[in-house]
Amino acid sequence: MKKLFSMLLVLVILVAALSGCSSPTEEATTEEPTQAAETTEPEKKEAVVVKFGNAGAIGEPAPEACQEFCDLANEAFDGEFVFEFYPAEQLGNEGTMMENLQVDLQQGMMCSLDSLASYSKDINILSMAFAFESSEHMLNYLHSEVADPIWNALDDNGFHMVNFEFQKNPRIFFCKYPLYSPADMVGMKYRIPNLPIFEKNALAMGATPTVVSWSEYPFALLQGVVDGGECSKDSYKSAGLYEAAKYVTEVNYAYPVECIIFSKTFWDSLTAEQQDIVNECAEKAAEGYNETIKQKWEDDKAFLIDEGEVTFVEYDRQAFLDAAAPLAEALEEEGFFETEDLYNKVQAFK
Template sequence: MLTRRHAIALAAALSLASVVPAAAQSVTLRSADIHPDGYPTVEAVKYFGEVVSQKTNGRIKVQVFNSGQLGQEKDTIEQTRFGVIDLNRVNTAPFNNLIPETAVLGLPFLFRSVDHMYKVVDGPLGEEIAKAFEPHGLIVLGFFDSGARSIYNSKKPIKTLEDMKGMKIRVQQSDLFIAMINALGANATPMPFGELYSALQTGLVDGAENNYPSYESVKHYEVAKYYSLTEHSMAPEVFVMSKRSWDKLTPADQAIFKDAGKQATLKMRELWAKRDADAKAVVIKGGALINEVDKKPFIDAMKPVYDKFVTSDKMKSLVERIRATQ
């Protein structure tokens, strides 16, 4: 990982952010994503770039580096904070240790539905959480859908808590997700997403947890065919911009970026709904075995997770207000 000094030096050398506001010269901003080309998040950020380019008459362009070309999420977050990368699409989970408010969004079984999640992140609560990013050098341009995450593995269908015992389950590099999987009786194994296929293939881990499009896009169903509908998390993705890059924009360009972020969010959700249905069909055709889960015991097992992570009055208030959102 880049040290602070090296990140700042590299940012200065690249000078991407430093030239945006100065004149009408053309500049290309770099955006990172770990997902492959064609994935809804990647296509939505491309759309964002089209809107920005159109509204600035081609003065500002966006180049999307997909498939982890600029690094895994944990590394690209640091680079974005220091302005080495201008834009970044990341799951909220890797931010949990840095920005406690994001941990609330990933709490298991908190959102009743995708629509409930939209109402939360698109309203005052979403604005409140977005503001918590700014002291850490990031500006939120949109909350993308991440679908419902479920557990999949190479051994057997997960139907009860007993089935989880002793299984090695890959999780994101987040204390919250580690605690959640451990609370279910499995052994949480944090690792970068890009390393997961081989880990499943070699038996380094037994399974993982994610949504249908992620499960399908990197062909995890080939090496872990049991997909169990725990639907334990609906944590959104977040599309952020480096505050160093943002501060170099004129107020007029900032308004363009904010509007483009909203348009890209709607585009992503539209693309996501179709991709989710298509991905489910692909994995079933590819041999995935999908089963329902009695969720109540899984929900009941989450009390220690809430006790551990929802400790401050601020976080307790966020949870209560999210649950109260209709």
Template sequence: MTNFKMFTATLAVLASGTLAASACEMTLRSSDTHPDGYPTVEAVKYMGEQLSAATGDKLCVEVFHSAQLGEEKDTIEQTQFGVIDLNRVSLGPFNNIIEETKIPSLPYIFRSTEHMHNVMDGPVGEEILAAFEAHDLIGLAFYDGGSRSFYNSQKPINSMDDLAGLKFRVMQSDLFVDMVDALGANATPMPYGEVYSSIQTGAIDGAENNWPSFESSGHYEVAGYYTLDQHLIVPEVLVMSKLTWDKLSADDQAAVKAAAKASVPVMRDMWAAREAASEEKVRAAGVEIITDIDKTPFIEAMVPVYQKYVTTDKLKDLVTRIQATE
């Protein structure tokens, strides 16, 4: 779809949804690829409630879930142009745009979810959020994206050797492509919404994602093997169009940031519950879960990926500080 047609289609969807929030002076239109009820969607709704209360209904948020406004790569550009006001996106699609986002997207950079929280809630996280402004976006907060693992329709993956020759969908990020290639598999970048049919038809063998995405997308229906190699713990990010941001008063800007930060613990609680529920559903469906896997060869295979992407003193410093964070 051309940019003009894409923007026109988005504007049509946005126009159809503005009546419900017409009581507000300004309705911020937020995009998410995930379905209604998903933790990120509900967290942005919660942010909207907090923002409305803080501003006396001056500012409201309307969430367009289920990729109504497009897939993540397309909505990033629309947010930069101010067509979309708020956007919840994984850091992966930003890797080719904002170099600082490559670091939290590196395989095995985080030792655990708790480690990721400590890093992204601290100075490193604030520094990465600040880097968005130079790209016509305002970084507001980080959400959880879970630990990502490989799933496929062909066979159990018990070691790196089992990955050889398999075709996996990855996010549209060069870093993710290189990660899969370094493991001996074949990477196929494609939008999230095309994965189910592509596995079903054999265009790809599988993909990699977290428990809730694997379950809510229905991918577990066509990919019966899920290996918990947990190669990525990539945060999600909530951003705002700088064009929209610049229209707000300083007080309203502060209210937006405060509401976004307040939504983070709410999202994390919902995420933990959703992970457990998704895992239970996937296991009940008969998917074979491979948990006994030696991650050491996977981690060692990432050396050339780090060498390729951690090239400047600034990025090397970010890696060092993340590794030093307790």
């Protein structure tokens, strides 16, 4: 009897032991899925970096407009894209940046529209001396069907035009001595960018064209490499050009605009909604630029006269017009324009 009782007791102990050993395993099995679910987090998508460049020095109107555009875009995209702005040729000069856009090494830039003339020949008309009577005249042309070859050619060369309505003040002549008429420009060492249309303008006025990059312009004046040249009114003070060339001929021979362009590869990668956001930001930046630019020249002019000791000369406008008169026919004959009889066609948009 005692032996039977002992055997039963051993059996009970074994069952209890087996039950105790299996319970931790069961608990671990049931808790694992809950623990795994608690540690799973959604993956965060990395922001796309958009490199945006400009050749202008900090403090000039164009870089300020670029910064505003990038700030507006960063706010609108809220981390989806990060627009990084590089002023003062940090990504290269304008030619280098355009090449960067063509292979998508950088995504966007602001430049003068006439800087793109090597990719679209009709753009040359924008820089031709006295081709337009006002900014409105020029913009009427750019918004017309007559200007369509410009945008088509830029697309074919890997650029997408976003906005071309950053209206700069007109272009002026300036020198180390007074320029009353083209007769005073004969033999003048006249700075030009590396664009053929500017060479044609200089030669028409009797000057000797000398290619100098924008970043070297002030030093070239100080060192006597050039006697003077031309620029938009906006840049004369901000670039410090007045320090060495203190005589201004405010002849308003052309009406330049800055533009925002993007790599076509990058632009085509955006959704229609994303493209609309970029367009809206560019439009807002242009509105702000245009509201301040004309007043800025009035302020600059007062400074230049009062503190910069700059002289605004009385000039013979008709003499300049007469010197430029043969340009249209000569440029047409030499193939500067894609559109036949372009000069006469743009006169219809006055």
